Amino acid sequence: MIIEVKNLVAGYGQRVLIRNLSFSVPAPTFIAIIGHNGAGKTTFFKAFQQKVAYEGQLLVQGKDLKQLADATEQGLLSYLPQKNTVGFPIKVHDLVVMGLFRKKRFFQNYNAADYELAAQTLAQLQLSHLIDHDFTTLSGGEQQLVWLAQLILQDAAINLLDEPTQQLDVYYKNQVFNLLQQWVHQQKKTVLCITHDLQNLPQLQGYLLNLSKPAPTLEAITPESVQANQAFLEAGRQPVL
Numbered sequence: 106m107i108i109e110v111k112n113l114v115a116g117y118g119q120r121v122l123i124r125n126l127s128f129s130v131p132a133p134t135f136i137a138i139i140g141h142n143g144a145g146k147t148t149f150f151k152a153f154q155q156k157v158a159y160e161g162q163l164l165v166q167g168k169d170l171k172q173l174a175d176a177t178e179q180g181l182l183s184y185l186p187q188k189n190t191v192g193f194p195i196k197v198h199d200l201v202v203m204g205l206f207r208k209k210r211f212f213q214n215y216n217a218a219d220y221e222l223a224a225q226t227l228a229q230l231q232l233s234h235l236i237d238h239d240f241t242t243l244s245g246g247e248q249q250l251v252w253l254a255q256l257i258l259q260d261a262a263i264n265l266l267d268e269p270t271q272q273l274d275v276y277y278k279n280q281v282f283n284l285l286q287q288w289v290h291q292q293k294k295t296v297l298c299i300t301h302d303l304q305n306l307p308q309l310q311g312y313l314l315n316l317s318k319p320a321p322t323l324e325a326i327t328p329e330s331v332q333a334n335q336a337f338l339e340a341g342r343q344p345v346l
């Protein structure tokens with residue numbers, strides 16, 4: 106199994122956001138994690154990173170994450186946060202190449218082959234024109250795409266993406282969802298993607314996990330299931346306890 110979520114309960118103090126969630130992912134796939142603001146989507150990702158206390162079990166490739174201190178270093182997990190900032194000037198290619206950190210020892214420099222890989226990934230995202238730019242001067246959407254390029258270079262088996270298309274224009278939203286699909290099918294990656302962009306989902310293959318539902322389960326993505334979940338979310342949210 107790539108991922109097993111067993112009776113997961115997570116939240117903050119008295120406030121339980123995830124109640125008894127269980128599902129298994131046997132093969133590489135794309136999972137869109139949807140739900141109202143505050144439903145617990147990011148909290149679910151925090152559990153994978155051991156950043157929130159939880160009951161139950163989270164296993165990746167058969168290993169219990171509570172017993173695995175270095176899932177990122179082992180290339181099992183990568184995480185793209187909703188907001189990620191850099192407080193100093195840095196060239197785009199210098200930031201992207203850092204995605205290869207697992208291949209490097211401390212203070213070992215990145216070489217020409219590493220920079221070539223970074224350039225190829227930026228080209229894949231149609232960002233070659235920004236390669237020498239100072240990252241801090243880019244637009245929000247451009248920055249989001251650069252972080253995605255860095256994450257692609259990490260080459261992890263399971264990738265947790267928190268609203269990767271949030272700031273993107275309609276063209277790039279499509280491009281990124283298509284790229285994530287290719288990544289699953291060609292590179293055998295598993296992608297868990299928090300998103301509010303339900304309009305982009307019907308053409309994708311994979312699953313939906315609607316954390317606003319009382320008992321969320323994996324639902325195959327079809328135009329009908331996306332529409333039903335959209336209607337569910339539009340109908341309003343349960344009162345917060």
Ligand SMILES: Nc1ncnc2c1ncn2[C@@H]1O[C@H](COP(=O)(O)OP(=O)(O)OP(=O)(O)O)[C@@H](O)[C@H]1O
Nearest residue numbers: 117122140141142143144145146147148149187299
């Ligand atoms: N450290 C914390 N302590 C207490 N409450 C928290 C903490 N972090 C988040 N919360 C609360 O938990 C709820 C769920 O937060 P979470 O970030 O998981 O929501 P989300 O589904 O990702 O929402 P969005 O779609 O707005 O990003 C929110 O109401 C939030 O205020």
